[in-house]
Amino acid sequence: MFDEDKGLYTIGTVAGLIGEHPETLRVWERNGLLRPDREGYQRKYSNNDVKRLKFIKYLMHEKGLNIAGVKHLTSMYSCWYKRNCKGGAAQNSPIAVNESKPCWKLEGTYCLVASDKAEMCNTCDMIKKCTGCTGCK
Numbered sequence: 207m208f209d210e211d212k213g214l215y216t217i218g219t220v221a222g223l224i225g226e227h228p229e230t231l232r233v234w235e236r237n238g239l240l241r242p243d244r245e246g247y248q249r250k251y252s253n254n255d256v257k258r259l260k261f262i263k264y265l266m267h268e269k270g271l272n273i274a275g276v277k278h279l280t281s282m283y284s285c286w287y288k289r290n291c292k293g294g295a296a297q298n299s300p301i302a303v304n305e306s307k308p309c310w311k312l313e314g315t316y317c318l319v320a321s322d323k324a325e326m327c328n329t330c331d332m333i334k335k336c337t338g339c340t341g342c343k
Contacts, residue, residue: 210252210253211252211254212252213244213245213249213250213251214251215251220251220255220256224256234262238277240259265279293312293315294312295315297316301318302318303317304316
């Protein structure tokens with residue numbers, strides 16, 4: 207079976223695929239927007255990394271977000287770094303979707319509605335750092 211999270215592509219290949227300069231990808235990585243695999247000093251991007259990069263580019267170029275905005279928004283995706291993320295569903299699907307949250311993995315779909323509070327809050331930095339909070343813990 208094909209592993210969508212296995213690093214296969216070099217930075218030059220991926221930069222060409224998404225139409226960005228390799229240094230742009232390095233800047234996005236330094237700012238914590240993605241974490242490609244490494245073989246020694248060489249970055250190896252997976253198919254899911256390419257999908258993440260396309261979503262980052264969409265947020266920046268189409269929605270006008272800067273790096274900080276993209277970082278904040280992607281932190282609200284509990285599956286952003288999760289291996290084997292199943293992806294979203296279409297708007298007219300029988301599965302409940304969050305229509306205000308496009309899926310980063312499957313273009314034209316939306317994230318599934320979280321089944322519990324813990325799923326929504328597991329990546330929230332504010333909740334992680336809070337002592338004495340009663341919110342999602």
